[in-house]
Amino acid sequence: MAYYAILASGIDNTQRTLVHESVKELTKTWWHQWEDTWVIETDAPLTMISKRFVPFFYLAGSEVLILPLRDPEPSKAGRRFAGRMSRKSAEWFEENMNTPGPLPINEASATARP
Numbered sequence: 001m002a003y004y005a006i007l008a009s010g011i012d013n014t015q016r017t018l019v020h021e022s023v024k025e026l027t028k029t030w031w032h033q034w035e036d037t038w039v040i041e042t043d044a045p046l047t048m049i050s051k052r053f054v055p056f057f058y059l060a061g062s063e064v065l066i067l068p069l070r071d072p073e074p075s076k077a078g079r080r081f082a083g084r085m086s087r088k089s090a091e092w093f094e095e096n097m098n099t100p101g102p103l104p105i106n107e108a109s110a111t112a113r114p
Contacts, residue, residue: 001041003069004049008036010062018056026052039069 008019016036023030026049029041042049049066057064063086 001043003039003041004046005065005067005069006038006040006049006053007065007067008057008063010059011036011057012059012062015056015059015062019053022052022056 006019006023008016011019019038020032023032023038023040026044027040027042031039040049044052046066046068053064053066
């Protein structure tokens, strides 16, 4: 089993409902406390989860980030993620998540929305 975080931004209630209903169809083990954040447990690979959820993020400005919380294939080097986000967000994430050490959080990266 693997755990994934599904983090959404800029979505409306229709998209939120689509994600929530799809989570419940995918797995019986999930957690959803914050409006646009879900944590799920599933045997499904990251690619399948991405294909299932990314189509719900069709509005301009809406983004999704899907993170494995416990890597199902720990022998593979690097960190993996999937989602639909701006190029600037994806580049920042890819650069910083593959850099050893603490994340370089600063005012611009923590508050700016690309």
